[in-house]
Amino acid sequence: MSLSISLTVNGVARDIPVDDPRVTLLDLLRERLDLTGTKKGCDRGQCGACTVLVDGRRINSCLALALSCDGAHVHTIEGVAQGDVLHPVQAAFIAHDALQCGFCTPGQIMSAIGLLREGQAGDDPERVREGMSGTLCRCGAYAGITDAVLDAQQALGETGREQAA
Amino acid sequence: MKIFDYVRPATIVEAVAAAAEPGAAYLAGGTNLLDLMKGGITQPRRLVDVDHLPGLEAIEQLADGGVWIGARVRNADLAHDAAFARRFPAVAEALLSGASAQLRNAATVGGNLLQRTRCADFYDVASACNKRQPGAGCEARGGDTRLHAVLGWTESCIATNPSDFCVPLVALDAVVEIAGKTIGGKVGHRDVPLESFHHLPGDTPERESVLEPGELIVAMRLPAEAAGFSAHARYLKVRERTSYAFAVVSTAAALRIESGTITEARIALGGVALKPWRARAAEAMLVGAAPDDAAVRRTAEAALADARPSGDNAFKIELARRIVTRALSLAAVGTPDRVPALPASPFAPVP
Numbered sequence: 001m002s003l004s005i006s007l008t009v010n011g012v013a014r015d016i017p018v019d020d021p022r023v024t025l026l027d028l029l030r031e032r033l034d035l036t037g038t039k040k041g042c043d044r045g046q047c048g049a050c051t052v053l054v055d056g057r058r059i060n061s062c063l064a065l066a067l068s069c070d071g072a073h074v075h076t077i078e079g080v081a082q083g084d085v086l087h088p089v090q091a092a093f094i095a096h097d098a099l100q101c102g103f104c105t106p107g108q109i110m111s112a113i114g115l116l117r118e119g120q121a122g123d124d125p126e127r128v129r130e131g132m133s134g135t136l137c138r139c140g141a142y143a144g145i146t147d148a149v150l151d152a153q154q155a156l157g158e159t160g161r162e163q164a165a
Numbered sequence: 166m167k168i169f170d171y172v173r174p175a176t177i178v179e180a181v182a183a184a185a186e187p188g189a190a191y192l193a194g195g196t197n198l199l200d201l202m203k204g205g206i207t208q209p210r211r212l213v214d215v216d217h218l219p220g221l222e223a224i225e226q227l228a229d230g231g232v233w234i235g236a237r238v239r240n241a242d243l244a245h246d247a248a249f250a251r252r253f254p255a256v257a258e259a260l261l262s263g264a265s266a267q268l269r270n271a272a273t274v275g276g277n278l279l280q281r282t283r284c285a286d287f288y289d290v291a292s293a294c295n296k297r298q299p300g301a302g303c304e305a306r307g308g309d310t311r312l313h314a315v316l317g318w319t320e321s322c323i324a325t326n327p328s329d330f331c332v333p334l335v336a337l338d339a340v341v342e343i344a345g346k347t348i349g350g351k352v353g354h355r356d357v358p359l360e361s362f363h364h365l366p367g368d369t370p371e372r373e374s375v376l377e378p379g380e381l382i383v384a385m386r387l388p389a390e391a392a393g394f395s396a397h398a399r400y401l402k403v404r405e406r407t408s409y410a411f412a413v414v415s416t417a418a419a420l421r422i423e424s425g426t427i428t429e430a431r432i433a434l435g436g437v438a439l440k441p442w443r444a445r446a447a448e449a450m451l452v453g454a455a456p457d458d459a460a461v462r463r464t465a466e467a468a469l470a471d472a473r474p475s476g477d478n479a480f481k482i483e484l485a486r487r488i489v490t491r492a493l494s495l496a497a498v499g500t501p502d503r504v505p506a507l508p509a510s511p512f513a514p515v516p
Contacts, residue, residue, distance in 0.1 A: 003171070021171040021212070024199070044200050048267060057241075057270040063199045064271065067171050068192065068214050115266065120245065126506035133408035134265025 005070040009033065010079025018066050025069050026050045026061035029076060037077035037106045041136075048135030051107040051114070052076050058114025060134075077106035080113065088155040089113055092148035100139035111135045112149045116156060123150060166202045170211040177218060177344050177383065178352050184213040185346075185379035191215050193237065194271040196264070197280050205290050206281075206297060216273075221383055224249055230389025236275030236382045240330065241266065243274060244504075253387060254500045255333040255398035255417050262402050262509035263329040265409045275382035277330045278341065278362065279374065282439070283411055284324035285309065295321045296370040310476025312413060315469075315485070317438040322370030323475035324439055326363060329509070331441040333400050333417035335359050336433035337391035342384040345377060359385075363440035370439070394419035394431060398500050401492040402435070402509040403484060412436035414485040415509065418492035420456065427451045427460075432468055432493070437485055444468035447489075456497035465489035 004017045009029075016032065026043070029035040029052070038061060041049030045063040052061045053075040080087040089112050092098070099105045111132055121127035128149050129142070137145065174180040184191055188210030192198055195216075201207040215221075221235035224246050232252070234243060240260050243249060250257035264272065286292035286305040293302040305313060305323055313323040339359040344352045363374050376382075402415035415435035421428045430451035432444040447468035454460040465486040472482040491511055507513040 021169060022166050044203060045196055045268060048265065051267055058267050059271045060196070060267045063194075063196050063268075065171075065192065065195060065199065065212075065214075067173075068195065068216050070173075070217075111267065114270075118241075118245075118266070124506055130408050130507055131266050134267040 003067060005067060007069060007071075008073045009035070010075060016066075021065070021067055023066045024062055025052070025054070025064040025066050025074070028066040029061065029074070035076050035078050038110075039103055039106055041104070041107075046136075047104070047107075048111060049104050049107040051110040051135055053110060053114055053117075056114075056117060058111050075110070075113075077110060080109065087113070089116070089148070089152040092152040092155065093145070096144040096148040096151065098141050098144035098148040099137075100141055104135055104137045104139075107135045108132070108137065108145055112145075112152065115149065116153055121149075121153075123153070125150065166205075167208045167210075169209050171214065172211065173214040173217060175218075177220075177381065178347055178350075180213055180215050180218060180381055181344055181347060181352055181379050183211070184381065186211060187378070189213055189379070191381060193273040193276045194239070196268050196272045197276065201281060204288060206288060215381065221275075227386070227389075230392065232387050234274050234385045234387075236273060236384055238274045239270055240264075240272045240274070240277060241269040244269070250504070252392040252395050253333070253337065253398075254395055254504070255400045255419055256330065256337070256387075258504050258508050259329040259333050259400040259402075259415075259417065261504055262400065262415075274330075274385055277328055278359075278382060278385075279376075280326070280328050281373075282324035283327045284313065287324060296324065296366075296373075299369070299371045306476065308476075310474075310478050312436070312481075313475045313478055314438050315472040315474055315478060315481050316434075316442055317365040317440065318475045319366050319368065319370075321368055322366035322439065324366070324370070325436050326438065326440050327411050327436075328441065329400070329402060329412060329415060329435060331359065331363075332415055332433045332435035333398070333419070334385070334387070335441040335443050336417040336419055336431040337394070338388055339391075340386045340388070341382055342386065343376065343380050344383045345380040354383075356386075359441070360443055366439050373439075393421055393429075396500055397422055397496045399492050399496045400509045401488050401495070401511050403488055403511060407507055407510050407512065414481055414488050416485070416489045416492045418489065418496040420451070420493070420496050422456065422497065425455055427454050427456055430464075430493075432464070432489060434468065434485060434489070437472070437481065444489075446470070451493075456493065458494070461490050461493045461497075464493060
C-alpha cells in the first residue's frame with residue numbers, strides 16, 4: 001500500500017509517505033522523521049511520555065494513527081525553543097529542577113504548553129496537578145513540575161499563553 | 166498489530182457502506198481502539214476513519230430546548246463548553262473526571278459510548294473471556310474480582326462498563342442518534358435511549374450494544390427537561406488514585422427541589438455493571454421528600470437493593486451506597502459554580 005500524508009511539523013510543511021497503515025504518529029516522528037525527542041514509554045496511552053500538540057492540542061501520539069493526522073499541524077519538543085533561547089516552560093523546568101532522569105520531560109513540557117494554551121488551570125496548584133496528571137514521572141519530580149508550570153504561566157502572561165506553542 | 170485496510174470516507178453514506186463488511190471497525194479518536202489493537206484484543210480487517218466526517222463536530226441548541234452533540238465532539242470541548250456545562254454540570258464534571266487531559270482532547274462523544282470494558286481478563290488474550298471469544302468461559306470468575314460487577318452480571322461475564330460520561334447521561338435520559346442501512350440512496354436513522362443502548366451480559370456478553378454491523382453513532386441528544394436539574398446535580402467517583410483512574414464506583418445524582426421538597430430525582434451508577442445503571446426505583450422514593458439524611462440513606466439502600474458480589478467485591482456494594490448518599494447530599498446543597506479542581510472527587514475540599 002502506498003499512501004502519503006501532509007503534515008506541518010514544527011512549522012515546516014512536509015509530504016510524508018506512509019507505507020504501513022499501522023504507523024502511529026509517535027513512530028512516524030521517531031522512526032521516519034528522526035524526531036526522537038518525543039519519547040515512547042508505554043505505547044498504550046497510559047504514561048504521557050509521547051505527548052505532542054496536534055493542531056495546538058496536547059494528545060498522546062502513541063494512540064493516533066499517522067494516516068488519520070493528514071493535514072495536521074504537529075508541534076514537538078524539538079520545535080519549542082527559538083534557536084538557543086529556551087521556551088519559558090523549558091526554562092522554568094530547569095529553574096525548578098523539575099526532572100531527574102529526564103525521560104518524561106519532553107512529554108511533561110508539551111503537556112504543560114498544552115495546559116497553558118487551554119487556560120483552564122489558572123494559578124491554582126490543584127488544577128495544575130490535575131491538568132498534568134496525564135504524564136507520569138516515575139522519578140517523582142511532581143512538586144517541581146507544578147511550580148515550573150505555575151511560574152511559566154506567569155512569565156508568559158495572557159497573550160503569551162495563546163502563542164505558547 | 167495485524168495489518169488492516171485504511172479508508173477515509175467523505176460522507177456518512179460512504180462510511181456506513183464501507184463499514185458494512187465483516188471485520189470493519191470505525192476509527193474516531195482512537196484512544197481505546199488503538200490500545201485494543203496493539204494488544205491483539207481486537208483485530209479489525211478494515212478501519213473506517215470517521216474522524217474527518219463533516220457535520221458531526223457541533224454542539225447545537227435545539228428549538229425544543231434540548232441540545233444536540235455531534236459524535237465527533239471531543240470530550241474536552243464538550244466539558245469546557247460554557248453553555249453546556251452550565252445546563253448540564255454533572256455531565257461536565259463526569260467528563261473532566263475521566264482519563265487525562267491528553268485523552269480527553271482526542272476521545273470523542275461517540276467513542277466514549279463504545280468503550281470496551283477494562284476487565285483485566287478481557288485485555289489478557291491468554292485468559293478465557295466469553296466477551297472476546299464466545300463460549301470460551303470467564304477466567305475473571307474466581308480470580309481478582311475486586312473491581313468487577315455487583316449488578317446485572319451473569320456467570321458468563323462479570324465485567325463493568327468503564328465510562329464516566331454515560332452515567333449522568335443515562336440519568337438525564339440521553340438519546341443516541343444512529344445512522345445505518347442505506348435505503349434508496351438515503352441513510353437510515355434511528356434513535357435509541359442511552360438506557361437501552363448497552364446490553365447486560367446475559368448469555369451473550371459479546372453483544373455489547375444495540376449497534377448492528379455498519380451502524381454509526383452520529384450524535385447524542387439531551388432533552389430540555391435534563392437542564393431542569395442544573396441547580397442540584399453532581400457526579401462523584403471513587404477511584405484508586407484521585408486523578409487519571411477508572412471508577413471503582415461512581416454515581417450521578419440530580420434533583421429538582423421546590424420549597425425544600427424534592428419534586429424529581431435522577432440517580433445512576435457507574436463501575437457496578439456492564440452498563441451505566443439507572444436506579445429508577447430509588448429515584449421514585451425521593452419524590453415528595455425533603456433531602457434530609459434519612460431520606461437520602463433510604464434511597465441509597467434502595468439503589469443497591471439488587472446488588473450481589475460477583476467475587477471478592479462485596480465492599481463495592483457498601484461503597485456504592487455511601488457514594489450515592491454523598492452525591493445526593495451534595496446535589497441537595499447545590500451545584501458548585503465551577504467544576505471543582507479535583508472533578509468528582511469525594512475527597513475534594515470544595516463541595
